[in-house]
Amino acid sequence: MAEKPKLNLNRVPIPKQTPEVRRRNFNEVALGYTDEQALEEASRCIDCKKAGCKDGCPVNIDIPEFIKAIRAGDMPEAARILKSKNSLPGICGRVCPQETQCEMTCNLAKKGGPIAIGRLERYVADWERDHPEIAEQQKERIRFNGKKVAVVGSGPAGLTCAADLAKLGYEVIIFEALHVAGGVLMYGIPEFRLPKVIVQSEVDYVKSLGVEIKLNHVIGKIATVDELLENGFDAVFLSPGAGAPVFLNIPGENLSGIYSANEFLTRTNLMKAYLFPEYDTPIQVGKRVAVFGAGNVAMDASRCALRLGAEEVYIIYRRSKVEMPARLEERENAEEEGVIFKLLTNPSRFLGDGRGRVRAVELHEMELGEPDESGRPRPIRKPGSEFIMEIDTAIPALGTRPNPIIPSTTKGLELTKWGTILTDEASGRTSKERVWCGGDMATGAATVISAMGAARRAATDIDKYLRGSTEWS
Amino acid sequence: MCKIVKKEILVPNTIYLKVEAAEIARKAKPGQFVILRVDEVGERFPLSLAGWDEDRGTLEILFLIMGKSTMKLSALDEGDCIRDIVGPLGRPTEIESYGNILSVCSTFGIGPMVPMIKALKEKGNKVVTAMEARDKASLFWEDRLKSVSDETYVVLGDGSLGKHRRVREFITEYLESGNKVDRVFAFGRIFMMMDCCRATKPFDIKTIVGLTPIMVDGTGMCGCCRVSVGGETKFTCVDGPEFDGHLVDWELLIKRKRAYLREEAQAFNLWQPDNLRRIAELSELPERISVM
Numbered sequence: 001m002a003e004k005p006k007l008n009l010n011r012v013p014i015p016k017q018t019p020e021v022r023r024r025n026f027n028e029v030a031l032g033y034t035d036e037q038a039l040e041e042a043s044r045c046i047d048c049k050k051a052g053c054k055d056g057c058p059v060n061i062d063i064p065e066f067i068k069a070i071r072a073g074d075m076p077e078a079a080r081i082l083k084s085k086n087s088l089p090g091i092c093g094r095v096c097p098q099e100t101q102c103e104m105t106c107n108l109a110k111k112g113g114p115i116a117i118g119r120l121e122r123y124v125a126d127w128e129r130d131h132p133e134i135a136e137q138q139k140e141r142i143r144f145n146g147k148k149v150a151v152v153g154s155g156p157a158g159l160t161c162a163a164d165l166a167k168l169g170y171e172v173i174i175f176e177a178l179h180v181a182g183g184v185l186m187y188g189i190p191e192f193r194l195p196k197v198i199v200q201s202e203v204d205y206v207k208s209l210g211v212e213i214k215l216n217h218v219i220g221k222i223a224t225v226d227e228l229l230e231n232g233f234d235a236v237f238l239s240p241g242a243g244a245p246v247f248l249n250i251p252g253e254n255l256s257g258i259y260s261a262n263e264f265l266t267r268t269n270l271m272k273a274y275l276f277p278e279y280d281t282p283i284q285v286g287k288r289v290a291v292f293g294a295g296n297v298a299m300d301a302s303r304c305a306l307r308l309g310a311e312e313v314y315i316i317y318r319r320s321k322v323e324m325p326a327r328l329e330e331r332e333n334a335e336e337e338g339v340i341f342k343l344l345t346n347p348s349r350f351l352g353d354g355r356g357r358v359r360a361v362e363l364h365e366m367e368l369g370e371p372d373e374s375g376r377p378r379p380i381r382k383p384g385s386e387f388i389m390e391i392d393t394a395i396p397a398l399g400t401r402p403n404p405i406i407p408s409t410t411k412g413l414e415l416t417k418w419g420t421i422l423t424d425e426a427s428g429r430t431s432k433e434r435v436w437c438g439g440d441m442a443t444g445a446a447t448v449i450s451a452m453g454a455a456r457r458a459a460t461d462i463d464k465y466l467r468g469s470t471e472w473s
Numbered sequence: 474m475c476k477i478v479k480k481e482i483l484v485p486n487t488i489y490l491k492v493e494a495a496e497i498a499r500k501a502k503p504g505q506f507v508i509l510r511v512d513e514v515g516e517r518f519p520l521s522l523a524g525w526d527e528d529r530g531t532l533e534i535l536f537l538i539m540g541k542s543t544m545k546l547s548a549l550d551e552g553d554c555i556r557d558i559v560g561p562l563g564r565p566t567e568i569e570s571y572g573n574i575l576s577v578c579s580t581f582g583i584g585p586m587v588p589m590i591k592a593l594k595e596k597g598n599k600v601v602t603a604m605e606a607r608d609k610a611s612l613f614w615e616d617r618l619k620s621v622s623d624e625t626y627v628v629l630g631d632g633s634l635g636k637h638r639r640v641r642e643f644i645t646e647y648l649e650s651g652n653k654v655d656r657v658f659a660f661g662r663i664f665m666m667m668d669c670c671r672a673t674k675p676f677d678i679k680t681i682v683g684l685t686p687i688m689v690d691g692t693g694m695c696g697c698c699r700v701s702v703g704g705e706t707k708f709t710c711v712d713g714p715e716f717d718g719h720l721v722d723w724e725l726l727i728k729r730k731r732a733y734l735r736e737e738a739q740a741f742n743l744w745q746p747d748n749l750r751r752i753a754e755l756s757e758l759p760e761r762i763s764v765m
Contacts (some may be wrong), residue, residue, distance in 0.1 A: 177692050179510055179517075179557040187690075216559035218692055222496050245696045247706070254699055254706060254725055256732035263695035271516060271689065277743050280516040280541055281689075282736035356728025403693050405711065 009113030012041040023306045023337040026191045026274055038123040042070040045115050048107045056105030058453030061085045063117055079128040087163035090198045093122025096449045097327050129201050145169035147466050150233040152219045155183025157239035157439030157451035159206050164459035166209035175217040183241050187270035190300050220405040229434055235462050239439040243403030248396050252350030257358040261301045261397035268304045286392020287311045294324040298397035302339045313339050318346040318366050318379040360390045399445050420444055428458025433472045474554040483613040486538045488547045495530025497560045503589040504566030504715055508691040510557040511545045518542050519688045523584025535584040541741045562691045563714045568592045572655035577640055577669050579605040582661025583614050590621045599623050605640040644672040654678050670718035682718035684709050686730055701725050
């Protein structure tokens with residue numbers, strides 16, 4: 001019997017720009033593995049019989065197989081395995097929370113050194129982008145089956161559903177409200193975390209499958225869902241995304257200099273305000289910036305503010321470090337770059353400068369009480385703890401509420417009490433026949449990959465339904 | 474890409490464009506707007522629809538040259554294309570049978586007023602229109618408004634036409650002399666609309682105003698266009714653009730609209746020499762014009 005190989009628990013670190021440098025530029029923070037580093041990391045995989053990693057992946061990538069291909073030096077095969085289950089590997093390799101998915105269920109995680117699956121995924125995707133001839137060779141001939149599906153929104157869910165259906169032979173048209181495809185990947189996630197050329201090249205891949213993307217089309221305005229169904233579409237998949245920003249609802253919130261995180265990130269990422277005046281859209285940051293909330297979006301906003309030239313950037317959060325919803329990695333990145341965390345602190349009002357601009361915020365300290373309905377300890381205001389903090393810019397990053405445009409223009413679409421579209425989790429079906437839904441509009445704000453997982457399930461069900469193998473109800 | 478099929482310089486700083494956008498033309502309703510991006514580096518900004526032709530698949534817009542974006546748009550010619558147009562956005566005007574309507578408009582507000590008056594007339598309303606312009610040279614579309622309204626009054630800011638210099642004075646006199654008005658619609662410059670609301674308030678006549686704050690996405694996603702109406706925060710792009718003018722917080726609106734004055738001036742001033750250089754290159758002048 002062969003000797004049992006010794007476990008290597010040392011993850012190969014990914015090279016990054018140093019914090020001092022990167023906090024002032026919009027270039028990508030993580031630089032990606034070199035060939036040697038990728039091979040070394042891939043060699044740590046023990047190719048378990050019962051691969052836990054696969055169960056942790058919302059889109060069921062055959063993880064051990066693509067890692068085996070890297071190890072064997074067969075990059076075209078690694079790329080093929082990835083692409084067969086995930087149309088957006090360059091994006092997922094960068095923004096998936098692997099630590100709670102594949103890397104959590106990796107059998108080596110129990111010993112403390114899971115395989116860096118996300119980094120390897122990114123490595124393969126980047127390799128493939130540098131070798132377009134391979135993708136061309138691997139392109140499967142698609143036979144159209146004569147059925148037509150409309151996809152609303154070109155974010156992660158829309159792109160995934162469209163790609164899956166196109167591969168199955170459907171004619172797919174995506175309707176995108178903005179002037180570029182990609183949804184949150186373009187307007188929300190910053191360049192330094194997800195370069196826009198990566199998004200565009202994965203959008204191009206989806207287009208290469210025959211998917212048409214109609215930009216500047218707001219469904220509910222230029223055409224309703226019912227009109228799509230009446231005018232030749234056999235099915236509609238709704239993935240319109242996050243919607244309306246939530247504000248703090250405190251006095252002074254409409255002063256200039258107070259941006260919703262959506263607006264701040266849209267100006268920065270989509271409209272490229274960091275290149276003003278070369279690009280026409282301006283943004284005002286000033287010296288001191290306060291970001292309210294502690295999710296991934298708050299981390300993105302605070303790190304953008306630094307890169308736009310702010311001297312001091314604060315994350316203001318009413319609970320403590322343990323309850324922060326952001327990924328650990330993002331939190332660490334923000335901390336390294338110099339974002340200051342002011343925990344157990346909550347704002348009560350904004351103060352203006354008399355000319356309509358925000359000048360300061362009144363904050364008070366909080367303490368944690370009994371758990372509330374979310375299971376997290378309820379923050380309680382400490383009496384008499386108010387203090388004033390001078391700021392130039394405030395960014396509430398408190399999440400979003402569903403955008404009402406589609407629900408209010410579509411007949412027979414049932415909503416949940418949160419205003420999201422009532423959707424069956426397993427199939428993606430809504431209460432309206434021939435209409436499916438996925439992504440934030442179905443679940444409330446969540447991750448890129450969970451939206452993609454939902455889109456994949458919906459695509460499977462749309463295919464089943466349109467082939468006549470299941471009834472609607 | 475939307476092709477410009479007709480361009481007219483109405484008065485020196487106000488441009489009229491007719492553009493190809495068949496899908497939007499099919500759906501447009503009075504009171505709605507589009508968001509445009511002139512070119513690849515352009516910002517997104519809203520313009521009200523001044524008309525549409527479903528059969529020909531065209532939209533009409535008219536705008537005042539205010540800064541870089543509108544200047545760039547005004548520099549396009551017939552046959553040129555606008556990079557992006559998205560719409561129709563916003564809620565359409567609530568067109569009901571109100572009775573006697575007073576419609577008040579100035580500059581870029583004259584555009585959206587025309588289709589709105591038409592729609593109001595179709596519902597059997599009597600529409601009296603009061604338009605305001607700075608002077609005779611800034612007056613346009615008087616004939617169009619006359620052709621759709623029952624009566625039309627012109628108020629010129631230099632006082633060269635009649636005794637009124639401001640439309641507010643006209644409204645007050647019109648209402649004081651006992652004319653019955655059931656609803657007022659006002660489109661145009663913020664100060665004009667605010668003034669108009671001040672004039673109608675003592676008579677307690679509901680006054681609908683079309684607001685034009687700064688916008689980015691125009692679909693309710695960013696909250697840049699938030700205004701305060703009756704103490705409540707509203708998004709102009711999805712809750713408006715029309716609101717009850719007596720409930721609008723005008724001071725807030727004006728301050729938010731002026732938030733980027735410095736950046737706007739900066740962008741505009743940088744664009745001008747740059748553009749001059751490009752013109753010089755295009756016309757292949759023997760020597761480059763020194764513009765710096």
